[in-house]
Amino acid sequence: MISEFYTPIRTIMTPGPVEAHPSVLRKMATPTIGQFDPYFLKIMDEVKEMIKVPFQTKNKQAFAVDGTSRAGLEAALIGLIEAGDKVLIPCYGRFSYLLAEIAERAKAEVIYLEKDWYEPFQQEEIIEAIQKHQPKIVTLVHGETANGQMQAINKVGKFCREQDIFFVVDFVATYGGIPLAIDDWCVDIAIAGTQKCVSVPSGLSLVTYNDRVEQVLTARYQKELGLSKNIRNDNHITSNYLDLSQLQRYWGEERINHHTEATSMVYGLHEGLRLLINEGIEAVWDRHALNNRAIEAGILAMGLAIYGNPKTKMATVTSIMVPEGINCDAVRAMLLNEFGVEIAGSFGSLAGKVWRIGNMGFSSRKENVLHVLAAFEAVLLFHGANINPGAAVQAALKVYL
Amino acid sequence: MISEFYTPIRTIMTPGPVEAHPSVLRKMATPTIGQFDPYFLKIMDEVKEMIKVPFQTKNKQAFAVDGTSRAGLEAALIGLIEAGDKVLIPCYGRFSYLLAEIAERAKAEVIYLEKDWYEPFQQEEIIEAIQKHQPKIVTLVHGETANGQMQAINKVGKFCREQDIFFVVDFVATYGGIPLAIDDWCVDIAIAGTQKCVSVPSGLSLVTYNDRVEQVLTARYQKELGLSKNIRNDNHITSNYLDLSQLQRYWGEERINHHTEATSMVYGLHEGLRLLINEGIEAVWDRHALNNRAIEAGILAMGLAIYGNPKTKMATVTSIMVPEGINCDAVRAMLLNEFGVEIAGSFGSLAGKVWRIGNMGFSSRKENVLHVLAAFEAVLLFHGANINPGAAVQAALKVYL
Structure with a gap:
């Protein structure tokens, strides 16, 4: 007999597919x-x-x-x-x-x-x-x-x-x-x-x-x-x-x-x-903008750099430069396997060089933003990255509260 | 506010899409x-x-x-x-x-x-x-x-x-x-x-x-x-x-x-x-063959004719000749609206001339076969078709019991 499939519950903060x-x-x-x-x-x-x-x-x-x-x-x-x-x-x-x-x-x-x-x-x-x-x-x-x-x-x-x-x-x-x-x-x-x-x-x-x-x-x-x-x-x-x-x-x-x-x-x-x-399309747009500000604030407070021109950055994806000496995929794997959090890498010339955190749809909510920032910080510290401990979630909370 | 969609429960005996x-x-x-x-x-x-x-x-x-x-x-x-x-x-x-x-x-x-x-x-x-x-x-x-x-x-x-x-x-x-x-x-x-x-x-x-x-x-x-x-x-x-x-x-x-x-x-x-x-692929094929025999027996017992060469008929679809003076689509509409049963018409040169009863997947089960035969008979009688009342379901039961 073939068994029913099993899937774990994930916090999906990629640029898609996101949590339905x-x-x-x-x-x-x-x-x-x-x-x-x-x-x-x-x-x-x-x-x-x-x-x-x-x-x-x-x-x-x-x-x-x-x-x-x-x-x-x-x-x-x-x-x-x-x-x-x-x-x-x-x-x-x-x-x-x-x-x-x-x-x-x-x-x-x-x-x-x-x-x-x-x-x-x-x-x-x-x-x-x-x-x-x-x-x-x-x-x-x-x-x-x-x-x-x-x-x-x-x-x-x-x-x-x-x-x-x-x-x-x-x-x-x-x-x-x-x-x-x-x-x-x-x-x-x-x-x-x-x-x-x-x-x-x-x-x-x-x-x-x-x-x-x-x-x-x-x-x-x-x-x-x-x-x-x-x-x-x-x-x-x-x-x-x-x-x-x-x-x-x-x-x-x-x-x-x-x-x-x-x-x-x-x-x-x-x-x-x-x-x-029914949420209201303007309210939906505002929610994405707010959560984007919280993600950006958290990433920058950690001491990481955001890839790309800040003036033309979109609210639904944040691309983060992988610091020297840190392995892009190892960080993603640990986030997934230990925290159940999925973020993305990128393609082509950016493969291995940037992480991408998505901010989309049902995944774009405060608790997901706070969770991904806390987990991301922990994994980076575990990998010996030179970042500011404790700063990311506090910076995001200041955006919300 | 836009309301949630509503769908009725249907008995789907078309050649697809069938009941999931x-x-x-x-x-x-x-x-x-x-x-x-x-x-x-x-x-x-x-x-x-x-x-x-x-x-x-x-x-x-x-x-x-x-x-x-x-x-x-x-x-x-x-x-x-x-x-x-x-x-x-x-x-x-x-x-x-x-x-x-x-x-x-x-x-x-x-x-x-x-x-x-x-x-x-x-x-x-x-x-x-x-x-x-x-x-x-x-x-x-x-x-x-x-x-x-x-x-x-x-x-x-x-x-x-x-x-x-x-x-x-x-x-x-x-x-x-x-x-x-x-x-x-x-x-x-x-x-x-x-x-x-x-x-x-x-x-x-x-x-x-x-x-x-x-x-x-x-x-x-x-x-x-x-x-x-x-x-x-x-x-x-x-x-x-x-x-x-x-x-x-x-x-x-x-x-x-x-x-x-x-x-x-x-x-x-x-x-x-x-x-x-897990049901067993041979058992699945047998189930479709059995239900097909019951559908065929019921339709023929009613006095209706099955379209096409009986030697090359497939078990998953039964095409039934629309009797003279009966409106193909009116019968289908009454089946759907009064009985919640869906059967199909056909295309091209067969449009309006045959009904098609499907026998597929989860829809291919005894209770669906008996229900569609009973409802089909009732609707045909309502439309004045010259068929044998009461015969279809009895013929199907004889296949099963």
Whole structure:
């Protein structure tokens, strides 16, 4: 006989996946109903509206893609890209390169605007590159999970709109944790995930787009063989599974039969968004900002350095320089194994050089912040790091009290 | 304030999504742990092994794709297809055309072998077409959800292997409900889902493949930008999200960082497979066969006709002819609204002409069979159908007692 799986309880202070809200988990255990059951369609309709709130958008189209965040990123990009299209991608961290990876696979001509991962671009640099290269699409990451830096985008968006360029933005690390205003910023397609500030397990991606994008998608629509042999389109999207032109008709009034919706994930998403909206989106943003100040104060009081430009640091991730002589992974392993606390390392050029403490969703709460600071201090002292004992938690408490 | 969602309890006797097992739902409510947490890696490793049991395969590679069943179908096909490749698709129902849709979007040259949806092909017909067209890939649906018919494939598989042709088979509607032996049948890639006989909600797809396929995938591997700029490959797979060559390294010992695994869905999958294996895979197949006999006996005793060739009917779906003068959808609506019982209609040329009763997973149990027969009879009588009152449940009871 195979045994039931066992999992310990963790305090998850990574930049995702974070702790799912207990109420989300309970709702996910709700019995299955059919994908076209009227009660399920009502849930889908409510989810569509709720997705819009953290984006602050009046877009008609907003729905979930049944895959993790990068499924939504790929769906967004391949919905717009045709082979040979110029796509400009300002890169200041790992996930910028994910957008590039997706665009290259979609046979776009990718134009890279690159710099080290210390900070984002000045918007003027991006605008200059747009003027020079005249791309069809500009895509970038709003908040870079890999380094904790955030790109200002309002001027870039406005410039793209004036030039009739599509502006596609990855909000996976900021959605639900940081104030967004995607309509004001002229974002054409915005993408987010569930496993960060929405406090829902990984598995769905959230997508919203405006009428400009909907026109493109509608022009590329091809109804699936098996439902119709007559609605063919030479310019169809290359994927069937990640085809937004079909998905919008599945989530819309037409209810075409595409995939079988992931019932339990949508249950969880409904609950995660509902809790966030009932808390009040501004209150949610304020909570993340407050806990971020406490984390920063604690880390600095310990005598550690925060990586990246402090002016463009995002509230949902804090990147901490690993001191000389300390092993990044050994500290993480001891935090996990002795304290049940998970923090992250990083990728690429930052691997082994920075720790990342997340501050997202249900994990973004006072007791978690205090716990991670106390445990982190203890592990660093155990490893012989030269830090100020006792200072971190006191500094954080002063932020709260 | 937005209210919590409400869902009624349904008896789901469609061909999927079916009722998730209560124990699966409870396990899905387990708190989140990190995707690389040692406890989660253990769960993933156990899932890999358990996926193989209902397929009866010794393949090394078996894992979940984070998307619904068709995500796995697309991942499998685009992993093998290069633009211009000949793909032969014998079509005898809707989901055959889904394979065609995916292959066409992947720029394959699709060769259709078509017939009406009444029954599958003689294997000799398929082998003849293979000889004539010499495709690189043959792909077909083992059990057609749309009509309840099942294609014998052992000779086709053997012939493909002899000719060095890849054989890709969709087992979504038969996996876990009907005896499979994919190694004996020379299947190169086999795909299934969670929302049918595994009694897990929709949201993951299950894929297994042999060394022949792994060689192709490994030759197409391209490591993601952001993790490495140097591992490029001109012949890479066109999707990043559905790239099996990356996914096998995420699920394998290398643990490359690809997507963020859908924790709760994998929890559910672990439990669904565990229950099925602990029940005994032969016992599970027998249970489905027994309940199928009871459904068939009940439907025939009522005086209704079963659609399709009885010799090739699969045990997990029963397609029932809608009698003259009876409205297919009105019957389904009354079943749902008055009895809380869900059965399905069908697609394409069968829309409005057949009902489909599913017999899958946790829904495949005696009390559900008896309940759906009793309710179906009552609704048909209410609609004035000329059937034998009282006969259906008695006929089913005789199968059981």
